[in-house]
Amino acid sequence: MISGLRRQRSLHRWEPRAEAPAWRVMLVTLAAVGVAALVVTWVFVAYGVAPGEAWATIVRRTLLEPRGLSETVRKAIPLLLAGIGLLLAFRARFWNIGAEGQILAGAIGATAIALFTELPGPLVVPAMFLAGMLAGAAWGAVPALLKARMGVNEIITTLMFNYIALYLVRWLINGPWKARSATGFSYSERFPADAVLPTLGATRLHWPTLAIALVLVAVVALLLARSRFGFEVEVLGRSPEAARYAGIDAGRVTLLLAALAAGAAGLAGVGEVAGIHRRLVEPTQLSLGYGYAAILVALLARGKALAVVPAALFLGFVFAAGDVMRVSLRLPSQLPDVVTGLVLLLVVASEPLTRGRWVRRDPAEVAVAAPVAAPVAATVDEPAAGAADASAEGGG
Amino acid sequence: MKPEEHLQPRLSLRGIEKRYPGVRALAGVDLDVFPGQVHAVLGENGAGKTTLMHVVYGLVAPDEGSMTWEGEPLRLRSPREAIARGIGLVAQHFHLVERHTVAENLALGFPDAPFWRPTRSLLPRLRAAAERYGLALDPRAQVRDLSPGERQRVEIVKALMQGARLLVLDEPTSVLTPTEVDALFAVLRRFVAEGSSVVFVSHKLAEVEVLADAVTVLRRGAVVGRRSAADGLDRRDLARLMVGRDLAATVADRGRARAAAIAAGPVRLRLTDVRVDAPGRAQRPALHVASLEVRGGEIVGIAGVAGNGQSELVAVVAGLRAPSAGTVEVDGREPGSGRRRRGARNQVDAGVALVPEDRTKVGVVGDLSVARNLALRHAHRRPFARGMWIDWQAVARHSQSAVEAYDIATPSTGTPARLLSGGNVQKVILARELDRDPGVVVAVHPTYGLDVAATSQTHERLLAAAGRGAAVLLVSEDLDEVLSLSDRVAVLAGGRVVATMAAADADPEALGLAMAGVAA
Structure with a gap:
């Protein structure tokens, strides 16, 4: 034995787990959020703001004061809608990055109904929601069709569709739909009163959208847990090969999922124009990056539909806290983006921690190190033809 | 130059043993490879050939046994050590970077190649190796543009440039055209004429007969026979060794007893003129079955070397893919005809069960x-x-x-x-798959990697399904299994059914020859 050739083995061994217990997942997620909070605290200090006072202000103005709380919930509405849709899409490994564009498409659909149809009063709002949902679904169905029929990577197409939607809105409010009164900023005409959503008291909380969002979350939770469609989504997401064997039409399921997800995002767009702005406005004001933040909502919820509610509320808090930092603490307006970015990074990075743990190696095991881990050590003669293909993972 | 008895073997294996959970992949294998010798290792799929070659190349550590290399004890911990000794492997599946050029791929095999412009210093050596053995290669060609034969040439040149004195080729002709095979053999002959050695792993009798100086036959991980070209190689003798002579004595009785009942049963699965085109090669379909019928209660075994249309046949019958032409009828009807194709679900609803080849990735969702x-x-x-x-x-x-x-x-x-x-x-x-009394059962390598108990249980379940009136299509590379379970055997070669025979009368020699693509 030539002992000098042997590599030093570490004293710990990674032990994968069969099933991550729920408490561990929650603990890891909370720890990730906690680390993000620590980094933000450091940013406060770096900007010369007393961290204790800063946090107190933020908590008071986003959670304790009624008006602040309503802002937090209001910002959670589009995140709920887009987030539950993305959760559904991600369950089947359809990596939809296009919720932002689908929100804008929904807003366009709602605006078209609000400004250019002559429906009787009580029908206007339902028609707007329907149109917004269909517009969003259509926007999301194109990349899904491209993926199902031609295998085009949906990450690229959904992302690019965001820009198409953004410039489409810009063209509309600068061109055919531009308000006569608009001089400096561009926007559309104001919606008639029938096309505006009621809000809760003096707040900007447009409760009909919130109600729709909560119902949708419940419906998706039920679909995933109890329906044939939910089972097909589950199988497809975990093993596309087994799904084909099980007779699941991957193209149809993907298309349906993508349309559902995008339709939900479209509803979020309706809520923003009909509940907040009351006209079609500049796309970056219309959606403050809700479509991207919704990706984080879906990831934080880790596949559990009902967990979207706390996840969306948390992100709503981050958005509302961003306003407080900007207005009350006079911190740069980019800071909320830093926070969402940090949380996203930490949540994704902490994912492996839910799937196993480090355990101390047996000292004897360290001493008697096995020679070399051969890459094909598990192969018994000619591996069966299908086993050679390791590129089964979908989604890239 | 033929090896003499007194010559020292270049590579010598004694009692090599390798066990995997539930499988004894190698059961005490002895092997001597002499200088100037092409040594063929012959065996069916699953006989342990590849595992043995992985041991020789340092990819797999044997559980027991010893190796010597030119008289000295040989212990390999990695392929790098094997290469350093002068052992080269041309694997069944090539390990090349598709988007790199030939020269760049070769440079990857040389840790001492300079960091900057690593390919330049290799070109003279490449040219020398190419001329010496008649291996023409364009060093600037991208690997993805090369044919399988050319890619193999790259692998061979790589091994030669690394100074191999023993070249192991694992099923080298499976991807080659007949002309390329001739060219390969010429290279190998030139190589051994210089006193080097070749281990040629194959299940193709004709090639072994033409090329080998010595033959070692493996079955189920054990050496079942050795032959030398000096004593003359007989194809039928080798086929019998490879397949095993003690086949299926019981089948004959069972077969005769059941034959009458089956003949009266209805045809439950019927393939008519089914064709599956290989991508980009319309003139050579991957599968072309003019007619195949399986009656209720009958087990039809599909024998053949992997890659001869089995997976296409299974996919078409189970509805995983639509045939390019022709019809697959279950109980006289095409599943899902008259409505939109729904893939495997039509087949499931028509009562077609599938025990898939890849049980962990396809058969279940882990x-x-x-x-x-x-x-x-x-x-x-x-x-x-x-x-x-x-x-x-x-x-x-x-x-x-x-x-x-x-x-x-x-x-x-x-x-x-x-x-x-x-x-x-x-x-x-x-x-x-079997609980709902399916009309048609397709079982693919149903006992691959299973232990003895699970194997016999699987066999019983399949026999019971046939007993309840199912038409069973059994695809297996294990000829013993095919012969002991089946009533009839159909041999697939080149995507076509080249022979059909009653299992009871099946002659292992004829089967082995048909599988190897040799007209009996």
Whole structure:
């Protein structure tokens, strides 16, 4: 034995787990959020703001004061809608990055109904929601069709569709739909009163959208847990090969999922124009990056539909806290983006921690190190033809 | 130059043993390879040839046994050590970077190549090796543009440039055209004429006969015979050794007793003029079956070397892909005809069961529970489906009874399938596929990698399914299995059924020859 050739083995061994217990997942997620909070605290200090006072202000103005709380919930509405849709899409490994564009498409659909149809009063709002949902679904169905029929990577197409939607809105409010009164900023005409959503008291909380969002979350939770469609989504997401064997039409399921997800995002767009702005406005004001933040909502919820509610509320808090930092603490307006970015990074990075743990190696095991881990050590003669293909993972 | 008895072997293996869970891949193999010799290692798929070559190349550490290299003890911890000694391997599947040029791929095999412009210093050596053995290669060509034969040439040149004195080729001709095979043999002859050695792994008798100086035949991990070219190589003799002569004595009786009953049974599976085109090669379809019928109660074994149309046949019958032309009828009807094609679901509804080749990736969803896997292919129907909803209680009840009936060892029906052993995963699949009395059963390598007990249970289940009137199509590379279970055997070669015979009368020699693509 030539002992000098042997590599030093570490004293710990990674032990994968069969099933991550729920408490561990929650603990890891909370720890990730906690680390993000620590980094933000450091940013406060770096900007010369007393961290204790800063946090107190933020908590008071986003959670304790009624008006602040309503802002937090209001910002959670589009995140709920887009987030539950993305959760559904991600369950089947359809990596939809296009919720932002689908929100804008929904807003366009709602605006078209609000400004250019002559429906009787009580029908206007339902028609707007329907149109917004269909517009969003259509926007999301194109990349899904491209993926199902031609295998085009949906990450690229959904992302690019965001820009198409953004410039489409810009063209509309600068061109055919531009308000006569608009001089400096561009926007559309104001919606008639029938096309505006009621809000809760003096707040900007447009409760009909919130109600729709909560119902949708419940419906998706039920679909995933109890329906044939939910089972097909589950199988497809975990093993596309087994799904084909099980007779699941991957193209149809993907298309349906993508349309559902995008339709939900479209509803979020309706809520923003009909509940907040009351006209079609500049796309970056219309959606403050809700479509991207919704990706984080879906990831934080880790596949559990009902967990979207706390996840969306948390992100709503981050958005509302961003306003407080900007207005009350006079911190740069980019800071909320830093926070969402940090949380996203930490949540994704902490994912492996839910799937196993480090355990101390047996000292004897360290001493008697096995020679070399051969890459094909598990192969018994000619591996069966299908086993050679390791590129089964979908989604890239 | 022929090896003499007194010559020292270049490579010598003694009592090489390798066990995997449930399989004895190598059972005490001895092998001597002399300088100037082409030594063929002959055996069916699964006989242990590749494992043995991985041992020689340092990819697999044997559990027992010893090796010597030119008289000195040889212990290999990695392929790098094997290369350093002068052992080169041309694997069955090439290990080349598609988007790199030939020269760049070669440079990857040389750790001492300079960091900057690593390919430049190699070019003279490449040219020398190419001229010496007649291996023409364009060093600037991208590997992805090369034919399989040219890629193999790159691998051979790589091994030669690394100074190989023993070249191991694992099924080298499986991807080659006849002309390329001739060229390869010329190179190998030139190589051994210089006193080097070749280990030629194959199951093709004709090639072994032409090329080999010595032959070692493996069956089920053990050496069952040795032959030398000096004493003359006989193809029939080798075929008998490879396949085993003690075949299926019991089948004859069973076959005759059942033949009458089967002849009276209805045709449950009928393929007519079924063609599956290979991508980009319309003139040579991957599968072309003019006619294949399986009657109720009958087991038809599909014998053949992997890659001769088996996977296409299975996919077409099970509905995983649509044939390019022709019809597949189940009980006289094409599943799903008259409506939109729904893939495998049509077949499931028509009563076609499939025990797939890849049981862990295709046959079950590893992350899902045993209960859900037991319902995997039937979740859209009663009793599991109620309209658009799934009755999970019905799924749970069914899983309880299936676990008992099929003796599935699992902590609970809620356990993820990936935690089960291979044998128990197969039981889950069999329980799901056979429990509903399917009309047609397709079983692909149903006992591959299983231990003896699980194997015999699987066999019993398949026989019982046939006994209940199912038409069974058994695809296996294990000829013993095919012959002992089947009533009839069809041999696939080049995508065509080249021979059909009653299993009871099947002559192993004729079978082996047909499988190897040799007209008997």
